[in-house]
Amino acid sequence: MLRPENLKRATTALPFLAHAPAELLRDFLREASIHAVPAGAQIFAEGDECNTIAVLLSGVVRVFKIGETGREITLYRFEQGESCILTANCILGNRQFPAIAMVERDAEAIVIPATAFRDWVNRYQPWRDYVFDLLSRRLASVMAVVDEVAFRRMDARIADFLARRLSPSASSLRITHQEIAAELGTSREVVSRILEDFRASRLIETGRGTIMLLDHAGLLRRARAM
Amino acid sequence: MLRPENLKRATTALPFLAHAPAELLRDFLREASIHAVPAGAQIFAEGDECNTIAVLLSGVVRVFKIGETGREITLYRFEQGESCILTANCILGNRQFPAIAMVERDAEAIVIPATAFRDWVNRYQPWRDYVFDLLSRRLASVMAVVDEVAFRRMDARIADFLARRLSPSASSLRITHQEIAAELGTSREVVSRILEDFRASRLIETGRGTIMLLDHAGLLRRARAM
DNA sequence: CTCAGTTGTGTGACATTGTCACCGACAAAT
DNA sequence: ATTTGTCGGTGACAATGTCACACAACTGAG
Known part of the structure; x- marks a missing residue:
């Protein structure tokens, strides 16, 4: 449950909310909640199931892989207005989280239950566009990482x-x-x-x-x- | 324009068509067309704009990157029922194609104009699910490639x-x-x-x-x- | 302040991987 | 049989990854 004064902050992070249908806003207020997560906290670990999705209001989260020797590699980061789209990935595909997400700078996140998330993708075009865009952006950026590492x-x-x-x-x-x-x-x-x-x-x-x-x-x- | 006898083949490749709303089927028949593409043909090159999307009925397509030294690395393949989701990626995000897609075994593809594709994502849930699932699968598999190469x-x-x-x-x-x-x-x-x-x-x-x-x-x- | 523990950096030796230059073996076509 | 192109082998060297260790700079407790 989101307090109305927090809707303003959410709208800064997710500009499409400003022109979203009233229905989506109502659902959003009802289902979303805000949580603070301190730097250093792991949001997801490799293999986790995801039942919520987080959209950042502030802070930075780093998503990375760890090899058997302990070496790490950053896949990407996300911050204000972006969401851990990999979570969306697991939610929509019922897959396990294939990396580690860790808060790098103290973060505040809007947290949305997986069920609501899935529902909104079907019902609200602005939400759908938002999710598609992020997913698509990540795919391109992870492919760029492959290019970097390989060549x-x-x-x-x-x-x-x-x-x-x-x-x-x-x-x-x-x-x-x-x-x-x-x-x-x-x-x-x-x-x-x-x-x-x-x-x-x-x-x-x-x-x-x-x-x-x-x-x-x-x-x-x-x-x-x- | 798809001939009705080809709808059967399309349904084998895209099982969700069997239970899809009549409206989607009608649009599908009107907008889709079938093309044969011989092995060796490049479907997309790095940096291409995409204005159609292809779903394979047969054959295999390999998606890969080429480095400056000429070395290659395969990102993934797709075959019957799968589509070059990277194309979806460019279509929805108005981005350029970030890799090369080449037919490895003679292929037949259902080709759909980008405009129709975009429209269907908004209007038809089965189509949307199909696209989300592919996109999401690719993201996970490309992340697995990063892991392989890096570690x-x-x-x-x-x-x-x-x-x-x-x-x-x-x-x-x-x-x-x-x-x-x-x-x-x-x-x-x-x-x-x-x-x-x-x-x-x-x-x-x-x-x-x-x-x-x-x-x-x-x-x-x-x-x-x- | 001093000392011990922690963290960040430097180094040498060695294994793995990437690059280059070149060669020879094999296969298909003429 | 000869030619031509493809495929695979080799040696030398450069770039990268790993390991073991040394040491300097910082930190906090006393």
Whole structure:
């Protein structure tokens, strides 16, 4: 049950609610509820059955896989207005959750029971569009991950990653080598070696837990070379 | 425009048509058409816009990515009753096709215009369920590919691949090393080396363009070891 | 402040995988 | 039989993953 004042926040996250049929809004108010989830909490683990679906109002959730050796790789993240569409995936297909979802920054989520979710997909076009769009976006982005992992060299991927998170205006980044490794699906040692190389090439400067940008254009060049 | 005798074949491929509302059937007959596509034909290339969607009546289509070095990796295949859901993906999200789809075995396809497809998703629940289910299945299977590529060793992946296609009753397989490489996203040399190793371990016997099974249990052991 | 424990990074050795250059064996066509 | 293209084998080297370990920077308890 959602309090009316929270409908405003929900509408910020899900803009289509502003023009949605009154019926959907009524159902939404009745079925949805808001929960706060602290950073570090696992929302779903590999193999879980899903009986609710969450749409984020704030915070960030990271969805990733873990290999047998303990290595991780990020599949994607979602934040405000997005939902763990993999959950939708399990709900609609009665499948098990094929990855791990963990809150990265404290999150508030609108939680909707699986039964209501399924029902709305059938009854309300705006809701249906929302779900299709997310599902479709994820499929494309996960396919892009396959491409990255299968074909690109690690130095290019790391350069790419850094170039996206650093800019002349935000020239320093707090992140550990281990975190970069988990992002890209490699090991910490490999990241350390490549960062050492970037440092020798005067692309970045490194400190414990931080990376500082020296040469953004140079990073982009490394990202493109292969 | 579909001839009534072809509706039977379509219903074999899409069982939900048997219980679908008359309206959907009428639309289906009006909008769908059947086309034969020979093996080797590219259905979609990376970056294509999609304005039709195809559902297979027969044959096999392989969807894959190509890296800059020319290496390939198979994302998935689809055959009778399945559709190139990535097309749905582009249609619903107005995105570009993010991979290559090529007919592997001569195919016949029911072709539906994008506009009709979109319309039916909104109007007919059986159609909607069909599309959701496929999309959702693909997402899960592409995520499994990420897991494979990121974490499993190549010898285990090749052993796995062979164990699936060989059995004591079908103990020989016509396939080239290059084809295995394109399947798994590695290079021909790597496949050759690993097959040589399997041969030395008396798991298989190899000939030009063929692989013969010697020890199925042994292959499965190699597939599990990491 | 000091010390011990924790976390982040560096390093060398080695195994696995990817790339390149090249060769020879085989098959189909002429 | 010769030619041509496909298929597979090989050696060298580069890139990546794994393991074992060292050590420096931070943290919190006392």
